[in-house]
Amino acid sequence: MIGSRYLPLLTTLAIFILAYALCIAQFPNMLSTRVLGNLLTDNAFLGIAAVGMTFVILSGGIDLSIGSVIAFCGVFLAVGMGEWGIPPVLAIVLLLVIVTAFGATMGAMIHYLAMPAFIVTLAGMFFARGMAFLLSTASVPINAPLYDTLQSLYFRMPGGGRLTFIGMVMLAVFIGGMILAHRTRFGRNVYAIGGNVQSAELMGVPVAATTIGIYALSSFLAGISGIVFSIYTSAGYSLAAVGVELDAIAAVVIGGTILTGGSGFVAGTFLGILVMGLIQTYIVFDGTLSSWWTKIVIGLLLFSFIVLQRGLVWFTERRANAAAAAHA
C-alpha cells in the first residue's frame, strides 16, 4: 500500500508521463533529447529558485521576494562588471554574500518579530526590486568573457540534444537540495518546524537558527538563479523575473509539497518544473494556442493539486479519528 505521503508525488509523476505521452502522440518530434535539453535550459533559473522555495514551504513559510532578488542579481552583475569594473568572479561572490545576508535578515525578522513570513518577504520583495531600480532602470548588457565561455559550455546528449551549463547547474542544485532535505540534520529540522513549531522547539530543534537558515538558503538559491538567469539572457534588467515567485510556488505545489508544511519532496518540485515546462513546450509546438493558456492551465493544475491535498489531509484525519474511536 502506498502511503499518502507519496501519493501527491506519484500523481505528479503520472501526470507528467501521461502528458508527455499525449504530447508525443500528437507531435512525435517532442520525443527527442533536444526538447528535453531545452526544457532543462529554459527552466533552469525557475528550477533553482523553486528548490529554495521548497525548503521555505516545507517549513510552513513562504518567500515572495525571490523574483525581485533574481532581478537584483542580474542588474548588480551587469552594473558591477560593466560600470564598476569588478572582476566577474568577485562580483558573483560578492553578490551571493549580499543576497544570503538579505535572506538571513528576513528570516531573523520572521522569527524574532514573530510576524507572518508573507508580509516580511513582501517587504523584501519591494526592497530588492527597489534596489534593482536604483542600480539601473535600463536593460544592461553583460559582456564578460566568462559569460561567453559559460554560454558555449554544453554536454552533447545522444540524439543531438544539448545539456547546457545552466541546465547542469539546475540538476546539481536539485541533487544538492535532495541531500540537504533528506540526509542532513538541517533538513530534518526544516520538516520538524513545518510539522509543528511548538513540538519542534520542545524537541530541541534550534528554531531560530533553522528559520534564519531556511530564508538565507532561499535567497542564496535565488542568487544562483539570478546568476543563471543573467547567463541565460546575457543582460540585467530590473523589471525581469516579475512573478517568478508565483511560478516557483506553483511548481512546488504541483510537485506535491503540502502548503501547510512538513511534508513533501525536493524531487517533486523537479517534476513540477518539468510539468510546467512541458505545458509551455506544448504551446510552442502547437503554435495556434496563445501563451496565456499557460497561466490558465497552471492555475487549473494548482487548483486540482490543492484539492487533492485537502482530500488527503481530510482522509488521513478521518482515518486517525476512526482509529482513535476504535481504541476508546
Next chain:
Amino acid sequence: MNASLRSGLLRLAPQIAALAVILALCAAIAPGFFDISFANGRLYGSLIDILNRGAPTALLAIGMTLVIATKGIDLSVGAVMAICGATAAALITSGYGLPATLALTLATGIVCGLWNGALVAFLGIQPIIATLILMVAGRGIAQLITEGVILTFNDQGLIFVGSGILFGVPMPVVLWILIALAVGLAVRFSALGMLIEAVGVNRRAAYLSGVGTAGLLLAVYALSGFCAAIAGTIAAADIRGADANNAGLWLELDAILAVVIGGNSLLGGRFSIVGSLVGAMIIQSINTGILLSGYPPEFNLVIKAVIIVAILVLQSPTSRAFLAFAWRKRSSASQEAAGQQPAPGRQAS
C-alpha cells in the same frame, strides 16, 4: 457614540499623524501643495489628485480589510481587476448598454470573490493559497477575454466612471467614499462587524457559538471581488482600454499594505476601515510626494519597504510586549487599564 468616535480617533492617531507629516513634507517640497481651486466645474489640486489616484487602492483596501479581519488574505484582487476591466471593455465594445455592462462587470467580480470564498469556507484551503490560484490564472482569463490585445473603447458613459466629475468631485473619489460609507455603516451599525471579528479571532469557536462562518466568509470574499470589480472598471475607464497584463498589477500588495499601515493586524480580529483608507491615502501621498520632489520614482519601492518594516517592528508581538511593559511601568501608579492590550496608537506616540 461620541465616546466611541473619540476612542476611534485616538486609535488612529499615529496613522493620521503619519499622513499629516507626509503631506507637510510634500508641501515643503512643492509650494502650493495644499491649494485647491475650482475651475471648469471641478476641483483641482494636489490633494484632490491624491484622493483620485488613490481610488483603486482605497477600494481594494475596503474589501481587503474585511478579508484580513477574518484572518484571511485576498491575493487575487489585482487579477480580478484585470478580469473585470476586460469584461467591461469587451461588453461595451460588443454593443451592450452601459447598465448591462456595469451590472455584468460587477457580477463577474462577485463571482470571482465567491470562488475564493468557497475555496476558503468549504474546502478549508488557506486563504493565501486559495486566492493564489485566481491570481495566477486570472491574468490568463483576462487575456482570454481581451484576446491578447488592449481593448479600447469610446463609450462616454463608461469613461465617466474613470474620469467623470460629479458635483465638482472626480467620480472615482465619489465611488470609493460612497462604498466605504456603505460598508462601514453596514458593519458598524449591525452585528456584522462583530461577527466578522469573531471569525477572525477563532473561526471554530465562532462556528460553535452559532455564527454562520461559511456564509460570512463567502460574503466577505464576494465583497472583496465586488470592490476589485469597481476598481478594475475605474482603471480601465481611466485609460479607455482594458490592459490584461498591467491593470491592477501589484495593487493587491498596495491594498494589503494599506490595511497593515491602517493598524489592522494580519492575524485577524479587530479592524478599522477608516484606518485602511488612511493607509491607502498615505501610500498615494508617498507616491505623489516622490513624484513632486523630483526624485526618481525608483525610490518608491525602497521607501515602501522601509515603511513596512518600521510598521512590522511596531506591530510585532515582541516589541508590543516590550512597549506594554514600559507603559505599565510608567503608569503603574495610576493602575489604569494596565491589563488591557495597548492599542498600537499609544505605543507609537
